[in-house]
Amino acid sequence: MAEKLKPALIIGSGFHRHVFGDVDRLAIRPLYNWNALVDEVAVQMGVAVPLQVLSPVQRWETTITRAVREGYKSHKQKKVLPLESAAHVVEDEARKVVASILIKASQNYLGSTRSAFPLLDQWGSIISLNFDAAWLAESKMIDSGPVDGPLIMPKGKITSQELNRLTFSKRISAVDGGACRRIWFPNGSCFRPVTIRMGLHDYGSAAHSIQLAFSLIKKWERQTGIDMKNDDLRYAVAIPAFRKASEGVNNFSGLNGAPPFPLSWVADFLYRPLVFAGVGLSDQESGLWWLLAQRARNLSRINEHQRSYILVSDTDRPEFWRSCPFGIEPIFCSNWEEGWEKLSQMNY
DSSP: OOOOOOOEEEEOHHHHHHHHOSOOOTTTHHHHOHHHHHHHHHHHTTOOOOOTTSOHHHHHHHHHHHHHHHOEEOTTOOEEOTTSSOHHHHHHHHHHHHHHHHHHHHTTOOOSTTTTGGGSTTOSEEEEOSSOOTTSOGGGEEEEEEOSSOOOOOTTSSOHHHHHHHHEEEEEOOSTTOSOEEEEOTTOBTTBGGGOOOSHHHHHHHHHHHHHHHHHHHHHHHHTTGGGSOHHHHHHHHHHHHHHHHHOOSOOOOOTTOOOOOOSHHHHHHHSOEEEESOOOOTTOHHHHHHHHHHHHHHTTOSSOOOEEEEEETTSSHHHHHTOGGGEEEEEESSHHHHHHHHHHOOO
């Protein structure tokens, strides 16, 4: 039987709503409301705020193109004339504005048992789809940066920006004898504003980078001969190598000269049980759905399944979620107070 891994907690903006409760304050709104975040970016850059009939990612693109055509203020409040900057230059400035807005909003964050939820010992890692880590006190961090033995991608296949989104992490104290646990930021983070993923251009590149990271994991399995074993044994052999890379656990007696494990947030997503909380998982999350499909394929003939759960309202597409798409089991709740309490009491 494969070594048991603690789940990865996947959080989105709904986590911030849980922390603050039933309140909607202007000072903290950008943390959990993307429309409010786009509004504030446009205002600070001196650009006309796009209509809210558009989605947040479409409003972001509109803000960027307007800034190019009509001029804007940089993150340092320097006036830039119309047609003076290319769209990618404007977008880099806008990302810096996003980071400054969220960092300021984070100063009002609540220190509570709710905000400490991702730090509970029941989690083996955290995958944050938010840009901020407002809930994470600096005193809780061990260090940060790209993972050891960064992914080696074929030249020209991926940008440094996407590579950072795959490999950048913060590390916190470990559980079950590990050296650390990792917090991943697939959509970029305020720690590295250039990585922040807000527009259609960036979301279009997400699926490609996820596929590349997945391909490197499958290549590693072939190089180590793991792919030649039966499904249960293949998984059992791969997990210790993954744990050593992700948690720094000194318990891997792998093959001499074996290539390093290609660690990224994608590996945590593939190997660990998953718990989605405060994440809508809409149809627009094509990269995550593709990865969930690959995960389901990998686990389809393994007896010890790594289960997946999602916290959802009992009015949110109940028939869809009861079908357990790609093995995701819904945890229904009538309100979010009840839902998060259920998560804290579950035995994964």
